[in-house]
Amino acid sequence: MQSPSLSPSSSASSARSAFSFKHLPVNLFASVMGLSGLAMAWRLAHGSLGAPAVIGEAVGALALGVFVLISLGYLTKLVKHPGAVHGEFHHPVAGSFFGTIAISILLLSAIVEPYDAAASHAIWTVGVLATFALSFVAVTRLLRGQIDASHAVPAWIIPCVATLDIPVTGQQMPMAWASEINLMACAVGAVMALVLFAMIVSRLVHRDPLASAMTPSLMILVAPFAVGFLAYTNMVGGIDRFAALLFYFALFMFAVVAPKVFRPSVRFSAAWWAIGFPLAALANAALKYADFRNSSPLWLLALALLGALTLAMAILAVRTVHGALSGKLFTGGPA
Template sequence: METIAAVQKQRSIGSVQFLPVNLFASVMGVSGLSLAWRQASKLFGTSLVIADIIGIVAVLMFIALSIGYISKWVLYPQKVVDEFMHPIIGNFFGTITIAILLLSTVLGTYSQELGQIIWIIGTATTLLLSFVFVSRLLNGDQEPVNAVPAWIIPGVATLDVGVAGGTMPFAWAHEVNLFCLAIGGIVALVLFIIIVFRLIHHAPMPAGLTPSILIMIAPFEVGFLSYTNFMQKIDPFASILFYFGLFLFIILFFKVFKRSVPYGASWWGVSFPIAALSNAALKYADFVHSWLLIAIAVVILALLSIVLIVLFIRTLKTLFNGTLLRG
């Protein structure tokens, strides 16, 4: 009877073979929210307990998703290969390495040694993944309609190396951070131009991919965080990155948050760009000390918190009603 009940439960929830890799974007978003609330504690004096609790949730989510995806890899290896080789979905494998890098910062607040080890792992896997995906693009024969914002993820991943490791104490860390900043900055800029051309001259993206359009702000806000961490200051170039990302977010917000866009796992694609914007806004507001920028930072942090709560609840709902893991 217990076996029958277990089988029925598995059928009701779905199969791990349909676990989408883009769900790792949820770890990025929640990790970014934890870091944003930690930044807010410096600016507004909010309790660090909020950041700590959110950070624990991010770690648990990563562990759960890792177990699930490794199980998928072991039981259904061809499914993983198909996802990795897909011209659009494959780019979301970058969310795994970015999640590792962000978790190195989250965990680094409790143990510097642990944070450094995780950062090294995240940096190595990020560089490897960026090499693979940039090489794939240069093989040619890419369909213009496949040039979607998700293409930016592996490139932006290298920018996150500096976000998480801008102050790493290793003698070689300075050059590695500069190397990653160079890769991420140039690759993201080139792909941004290609994607904008596609959005202007081709048909709109499918509704399921519409939320991922917010990824286009990531190169500017993650670039701002990486650059300022590396330079240890905020200069006019950093300000330009922040303000253009903010301008682009305002434009894209009204294209994404519409009733006509159906909910799906792809909605987690909005979480980490907004998280990057929130962290950048808090950092910039702390630097400028302008009431307007402080107000903007508060609004974005509130928006990020609300969006992630809604996404978390809706994802759990789709998981337990069997639609999330259904082919």
């Protein structure tokens, strides 16, 4: 006799029956970050290379729509499963991903700005408040002490270094207080980036390797330097040698972590969206730097990064939609 087995249709039915917003991960907001970064990169490509404007605007609209959908889903989780949200927020690793919500809001302010300046200013202000609040919580938790060093993972960078996204998106804000907020945000983000980067590298060197499911988060190590480049150049109004140093170290870190991240042995899950914004920040930095230097090799590098970013976002989007439709994204298992 053959042992009974589940058919593909019954497996899908089982996954749908296990559907629960309780398992909707907060790190899915990283998808909004990646898509927003992709939209901003295509906008730069339109301005400097004459790429079709519709690409960047369409991706930006998609990012806004995705943010609304995930926000509705996570609010449902908060209402129906407040304990799950509480546990996620206080988790030593997962709690860091609440920073993706604040960063998403900041980036969406830049997406909206060409269409409605007033709305952009309001969204950015909300993002600033949320970012500083989460950064304060994150640093306060660190200073309590007695933290297991094995919890020092790349995700720790998100809530503190998120402040660097304030000057990235707030360069044109007309409010009288915006310039000082940008300076403060840059100061907090820059110093915390150095502190956390050292802590995380020390953990990666002296402790066991990251679990396979957390491998994509290694790409976050690129973010402080790529985002730092964008923040710094916005603050000083141009590109100098220090900005170039930030760009090239971001590029170096990408070369180091990419072979570790892009391996077929790492199964797909929502955690893969962690690669989106760091790669988007690097592509944006490369486009700005290539435009400044006007060098053919740098333009080729920028286009390669833009192509890789676009392909990665497309694959992640398809896999995520498949996971959502099959129900696996909401069952706590790999999608």
